[in-house]
Amino acid sequence: xxxxxxxxxxxxxxxxxxxxxxxxxxxxxxxxxxxxxxxxxxxxxxxxxxxxxxxxxxxxxxxxxxxxxxxxxxxxxxxxxxxxxxxxxxxxxxxxxxxxxxxxxxxxxxxxxxxxxxxxxxxxxxxxxxxxxxxxxxxxxxxxxxxxxxxxxxxxxxxxxxxxxxxxxxxxxxxxxxxxxxxxxxxxxxxxxxxxxxxxxxxxxxxxxxxxxxxxxxxxx
Amino acid sequence: xxxxxxxxxxxxxxxxxxxxxxxxxxxxxxxxxxxxxxxxxxxxxxxxxxxxxxxxxxxxxxxxxxxxxxxxxxxxxxxxxxxxxxxxxxxxxxxxxxxxxxxxxxxxxxxxxxxxxxxxxxxxxxxxxxxxxxxxxxxxxxxxxxxxxxxxxxxxxxxxxxxxxxxxxxxxxxxxxxxxxxxxxxxxxxxxxxxxxxxxxxxxxxxxxxxxxxxxxxxxxxxxxxxxxxxxxxxxxxxxxxxxxxxxxxxxxxxxxxxxxxxxxxxxxxxxxxxxxxxxxxx
Numbered sequence: 001x002x003x004x005x006x007x008x009x010x011x012x013x014x015x016x017x018x019x020x021x022x023x024x025x026x027x028x029x030x031x032x033x034x035x036x037x038x039x040x041x042x043x044x045x046x047x048x049x050x051x052x053x054x055x056x057x058x059x060x061x062x063x064x065x066x067x068x069x070x071x072x073x074x075x076x077x078x079x080x081x082x083x084x085x086x087x088x089x090x091x092x093x094x095x096x097x098x099x100x101x102x103x104x105x106x107x108x109x110x111x112x113x114x115x116x117x118x119x120x121x122x123x124x125x126x127x128x129x130x131x132x133x134x135x136x137x138x139x140x141x142x143x144x145x146x147x148x149x150x151x152x153x154x155x156x157x158x159x160x161x162x163x164x165x166x167x168x169x170x171x172x173x174x175x176x177x178x179x180x181x182x183x184x185x186x187x188x189x190x191x192x193x194x195x196x197x198x199x200x201x202x203x204x205x206x207x208x209x210x211x212x213x214x215x216x217x218x219x220x221x
Numbered sequence: 222x223x224x225x226x227x228x229x230x231x232x233x234x235x236x237x238x239x240x241x242x243x244x245x246x247x248x249x250x251x252x253x254x255x256x257x258x259x260x261x262x263x264x265x266x267x268x269x270x271x272x273x274x275x276x277x278x279x280x281x282x283x284x285x286x287x288x289x290x291x292x293x294x295x296x297x298x299x300x301x302x303x304x305x306x307x308x309x310x311x312x313x314x315x316x317x318x319x320x321x322x323x324x325x326x327x328x329x330x331x332x333x334x335x336x337x338x339x340x341x342x343x344x345x346x347x348x349x350x351x352x353x354x355x356x357x358x359x360x361x362x363x364x365x366x367x368x369x370x371x372x373x374x375x376x377x378x379x380x381x382x383x384x385x386x387x388x389x390x391x392x393x394x395x396x397x398x399x400x401x402x403x404x405x406x407x408x409x410x411x412x413x414x415x416x417x418x419x420x421x422x423x424x425x426x427x428x429x430x431x432x433x434x435x436x437x438x439x440x441x442x443x444x445x446x447x448x449x450x451x452x453x454x455x456x457x458x459x460x461x462x463x464x465x466x467x468x469x470x471x472x473x474x475x476x477x478x479x480x481x482x483x484x485x486x487x488x489x490x491x492x493x494x495x496x497x498x499x500x501x502x503x504x
Binding site: 163 | 245248249252253256257259260264265267268271272274275277278279280281282284285286288289291292293295296298299302303305306308309312313315316317319320323324327335336337338339340341342343443445446448
């Protein structure tokens, strides 16, 4: 009888007990994240992350529309042509036009921008930001006018950073000089390389030119 | 009557054994049956219920893990966008900092002191100034010492020895200009500092000026914003990765009014105000 009882225990009862313990262990492991509260929390956090992304993207879209050209380098060849147009035909005239502030006398505002790369595989198309040091601006006016002139660059259609200005002279003929640098964020960075264009800038020998010499303007006070 | 059982006891042993065997057989069957019934009626349903619960929890856990992965993907997109937004905002703020700094300096400047040169590298402000008397320089200096919200240190150089302007090594400048004197006699100690810069020199007889230089360390230095993705400066304009221009070198102390960079012509210092006299009028 003892043997029969032991046989029943080991053949019938114990396997079920073991199965129960294993199922319980699985449940306890899964229930940490496996309940409705955790799912609701995860859904809330995901929705918050989506909202935060959409808000940030919307704010960036506003600034991109206001201050950045639409340069998309995902198609490197088309993006390069767009950069040519921006760098050669748009940026310089736009900034020189903006630099002419009616409230001050502009003594110097001639910008010089080097030629853009001629190879779509140039590493510049892989950058997050394009930087264009443009040159110096020299204006004359009274103190309030020249300070307003510096602040005015925040209204430009491009993102311009003004270097620490230097003041000289005596108001109302104060002269202030500062450098300006333009920053451009492309909408998308460089995509697939163009095989037919060969290597990058080093391979194609993109010319390196010396820094620009500011050209004085013929403006009169 | 005497009852005598002459049968041997071994005759009953067989029956006893048989009955015992039957009894034990029944007990064994009962134990097995009870075991089987208990297993199938209680243990098996309990195990099935627990397994169902575990499966349901695992299913929900898989969904939660997938949702969390989605959440992390969305969160990972934000830093790049936020970095650009922060840089744009910092540049726009930076462009306003130097004008505000110069306006704050002007507010703390004694009205009878005029600046001929002012520049800052973000850590300090250097000014070349002139006054008509030592008293004015003293009041100017005391004013600047009170600007503790703006500066942590104010140093002045170029204070002359005796006689003023002859052979002192401190670099003092005495300027004789053929143009207007300060309109003297204003209220002393006024913090009408913007007037020192905004209003021109008034017409008047010749005056002697004492030139000096002031260096003020900023309490809150101004640093140009940088974008993390920018490469190191190459020094070649228009090429990728050039940093924002560094601050220009400060003027030497006690020097004459500086020309703006780039060689553009600068009007001579102390140029006469427009005729008609009222300070601040534009030509």
